[in-house]
Amino acid sequence: MDNKEYLTLFIEESQEHLQAVNTHLLELEKNNGSKDIISEIFRSAHTLKGMAATMGFEDLAHLTHHMENVLDQIRNDQLTVTPAVLDVVFESVDDLEYMINDISSGGSGKKDVQGAASKLEALLAGDKAAETASASNVSPEKHSVIPEYDQYEWAVIQESEEQGYHALCLNVTLDEQTMLKAARVFMVFGVVEKAGEVINCQPAMADLEAEAFENEFTVTLITKEEPENLQAQIAGISEVTDVHVHVVKKETVQTKHEEQSITEEKNQELSPPSNKAEMPQRQTEAVKTVRVNTDRLDKLMNLFEELVIDRGRLEQLSAELKHSELTDTVEHMSRISGDLQTIILTMRMMPVENVFNRFPRMVRSLSKELGKKIELDIVGADTELDRTIIDEIGDPLVHLLRNSLDHGIETPEVRKQAGKPETGTVTLRAYHSGNHVMIEMEDDGAGINKEKVIDIALSKGIIAAEDVEKKTDQDIYGLLFASGFSTAAEVTDISGRGVGLDVVRNTFESLGGIVSVDSEPGKGSIFSIQLPLTLSILDVMLVEAGEEKYAVPISSIVETAIITKDNIFHSHGQRVIDFRGRIIPLLSLHQVFAIPGSQEERSQHSIVVINKGGKIAALMVDHLVGKQDIVLKSLGPFLPDIASISGATILGDGNVALIVDVNTLIA
Amino acid sequence: MSSVLVVDDAAFMRMMIKDILVKNQFNVVGEAANGQEAVDMYEELKPDLVTMDITMPEKDGITALKEIKSKHGDANIIMCSAMGQQSMVIDAIQAGAKDFIVKPFQADRVMEAIQKVVGVK
């Protein structure tokens, strides 16, 4: 009912169209002038224009209108696609992007588009330019108290009138401080549904249930009840501060019909041009999906997490009680909830394409800026990841990509001299690997200059001179991600801006990811990022030390073992053990977390062998409790950055256990 | 003067509600600390109104509500809920609760709900 709802949809859809324009323009550049592609671009531009005009974003509408004219001429072979033409179009797409981003961050979407518009106009052949003037006359619609009904609803209203019912429209206002709004809505509907049949409510029922509305909502029902009666009943509900009831009458129907024909026109503006038959039919594909608000997915996830906790509790109880029917039922329930978990997690998955699709455009403009020839090759864009992760990885990937373009790929001249093709290639690859998703960014550029990295690291005091010898090549390359490594000298417009690769690493690590880099001089470099499939449910090993229980993520455990006292050696004051022929450090959970009470002296100890990027260490605990699925919970604002703890979880017995951050335990 | 049965497992919550009610000339005839007590005391006292907490040991408020309602369809019961108990509140209303109030209680809210329920009767 209010504009906000439209706005969200507007932003979402215009971004989709903008992305489509970008992708198609790039395609157009590659295989010159396929009609289908131009039609697609035209369609997107046209839709954008219609939406912008409806929402009253005049500059946006104005510019898309000019763009549409150019595209129309291309489509009708009046204008040939040249790089110059494409540059102008890309430039206006940049402006469109700017305006839409401005709108999405709450701005007015205003921008001086005269420059871009006149450049577009200059492209136009003949006197078509003269027509270019009037896209922005449509004024934003005003909402009235009576919601807009669709044709079906009007039909129902009219029909019921003929049968002696009437349609009542209720505007209900709740007290601003109402705490459980959905429950109040429920009470209002309780009254309303007793009185008649609801044919329309705004915001939609789902939004009302999700409390996605301010304090007002509108319900329309078909009833025989007197308006005054209904009003009194609803006003009698607590926290309802205001109720207006109007009868939706024939006259309103009449005027509404006029209004409706306007909206119909608008709808036509919004839909693809129907007079041309060249559009391929693609509707059939879309029918099987529904848009679900991500908040609701999050809610579902939260509820499911509660269920996982209770499941743990039930499993524990049934193990204690040893009642066979109970055990069977609990096992069955565990299996079902396991399936449910898979479904819910899958529902939250999105293809990485959502992040990757902005890169081709970026590579195009950056390589122009840098005077380099670069091809971006994307593999596995359909690989799926949890939404939360998708939301976070965009920026760090942009940073890495800029880094590759700027520092990795050489200029065409240099490449020629080295006997390489002039055009450099960056391959962005995503694929599943066990419980992880790997994202790799590989370039065929100059590779990382090891000596230079060592020099910088030494001068910045990141490593000590005597350690250099001990480091493997990979360790050295990894220094690129050390904090404080990036230097002012190498800050360029493209990759620098004062933010180092350490920020990139931190972002990935905060998502439970691992970043590594390898390189071969003259051949290129490869950055690999290992990401978890999902964030909130973890498979852990529960361990006990003293009175306390900790959870160690299975993903970082190599194995568990029992060692005897004779297996423990000392080296430089550090306890070590011989693990399958490898000498690895032995840490004690008691010491790491200063657990009260001393560790028992005994002849045997349980250890958990943990792994971080190929380095391993053993963690000594009192007992291994067992494997378990747990739900990761935050410790909240009072306890950020607790050393070596990445979060907490609620166990089956209701107690809280902390989750060990293995990354910080291995130096 | 309307009679009220106050049900809550926390004595302090009962005290708060009682306090509000007494100041507004209601007669608090009984206090129950769990659902079972509430059901029993309802039988005994037949109060005009019950304020019923949702989360309670032994028998929760919704079960108690349903039991009372099954015998006394005309019982006036107002649920006391905490934030985040939306779905339970909805259950309760479906089961016949007349209204609900949300903790932390504000006297005017409590009175609004109570007066509406008693007035509607």
Add this chain to the structure above:
Amino acid sequence: MEPEQLEHTEEAVLTKVIVFQLNEEEFAIDVRRIQSIEKVKSITRIPGSAAAIVGVMNLRGIITPVIEVRTLFQIQGREMDEHTRILVLVREEYEAGLIVDGANDVMDIDLNRMEAPPESSGHRKNEYVDGVIMVDGRLITVLDLDKLITPLIK
């Protein structure tokens, strides 16, 4: 129907507070800030946290930090017993529990009669205190919760 027959005749600004004990002293917090009063359940220690945060507990599925007010006030500690309670505070941005020796009173106090807190007697911090008030021969210190809690959020 109008609830006018209040017992007090003078103009009083009545605020409902929860009274709780720490050692021998009585303190009060505005009732609207308290979500619930809980018995002590199992508390999980957080290694390396600030001294005043004794750990976290599971409060209906939410991991809630538990704060030892005594540490903030720098007063002597005491073992928990069956009277020990945790006052659960709720704000939009956090939930937190405060350990107190006992909490069983709700009373109306007249904020107009509140006096400035006495000069700090040295070891005690005064900045969390709104004022003190005498009620029926009991001296009650009224606390400013925001000043108490906010510094603990990093």
